[in-house]
Amino acid sequence: MPISTARSCMKEIVSARFSLATSLRARGAQFLAVSLAICVLASFPASVFAKQKKKISRTVTGVVLDDANNPIVGASVELTDVQTTKKVAIYSEEGGRYEFADLNPAHDYEIMALDKSISSDVHKVSMLDDRDKIVVILRIPPPKQ
Numbered sequence: 616m617p618i619s620t621a622r623s624c625m626k627e628i629v630s631a632r633f634s635l636a637t638s639l640r641a642r643g644a645q646f647l648a649v650s651l652a653i654c655v656l657a658s659f660p661a662s663v664f665a666k667q668k669k670k671i672s673r674t675v676t677g678v679v680l681d682d683a684n685n686p687i688v689g690a691s692v693e694l695t696d697v698q699t700t701k702k703v704a705i706y707s708e709e710g711g712r713y714e715f716a717d718l719n720p721a722h723d724y725e726i727m728a729l730d731k732s733i734s735s736d737v738h739k740v741s742m743l744d745d746r747d748k749i750v751v752i753l754r755i756p757p758p759k760q
Contacts, residue, residue, distance in 0.1 A: 671720055671747075672716070672717045672718060672719070672720065672747075673718040673719070673720040673740075673746075673747055673748075673749065674714060674715065674716045674717075674718065674747065674748045674749070675694065675714070675715045675718060675724065675726060675740055675749050675750075675751060676712070676713065676714040676715070676748065676749070676750055676751075677712075677713060677750050677751040677752050677753060678707070678710065678711040678712050678713070678752055678753070679692060679707040679711040679713065679728045679730070679735070679753045679754075679755065680711060680752060680753070680754050680755070681754070681755055681757070682754065682755075682756055682757050686707075686710045686711025686712075687707060687711050687728075687730050687755060688707055688708065688709060688710075688711060689706050689707060689730070690706065690707045690711070690728045690729065690730035690753075690755065691704055691705075691706060691728065691729045691730070692704065692705055692706070692707055692713040692726065692727075692728045692729075692753065693726070693727055693728075693729065694715045694718075694724055694725070694726045695724065695725045695726075696718075696719075696722050696723075696724055697722065697723040697724060697725060698722045698723065699722070703715065707728070713728075720742060720745075720747075721742050722742055723739065723740065723741055723742050724739070724740040725737050725738070725739055725740075726738050726740065726751055726753070727753065728753035728755055729755075730755050731758070733755055733756065733757075733758055734755070735753040735754055735755050735756075736753075736754075738751045738753065
């Protein structure tokens with residue numbers, strides 16, 4: 616093989632190696648840039664990309680009535696969170712109305728009213744009920760003679 620041909624082959628081999636090295640460096644830089652972009656995006660909380668969900672809560676409202684359907688003002692209305700056993704009590708207002716707001720829809724509740732040592736039946740509010748506003752009418756029976 617003549618020297619000029621050998622030199623020509625060597626130049627082609629060096630050129631090919633240089634092209635390959637340059638190509639690998641470019642691909643390495645691309646890979647690094649893509650990897651960096653993925654890491655940056657993964658570090659953001661999902662809430663940045665997701666639509667903001669409105670706060671979901673439940674309200675239990677109703678009236679306390681006697682056996683003649685007259686509203687009872689000032690009756691104690693007690694709500695119990697079945698999961699946490701936390702109890703909250705309020706008094707019925709004008710017209711016998713009461714309201715418990717901002718309740719967790721993933722919890723079950725029990726509600727009852729008490730007036731003059733006489734209580735209504737216990738009503739249950741289930742987490743399976745998907746309504747946001749639940750109306751419960753609490754009836755207090757007359758005193759036993």
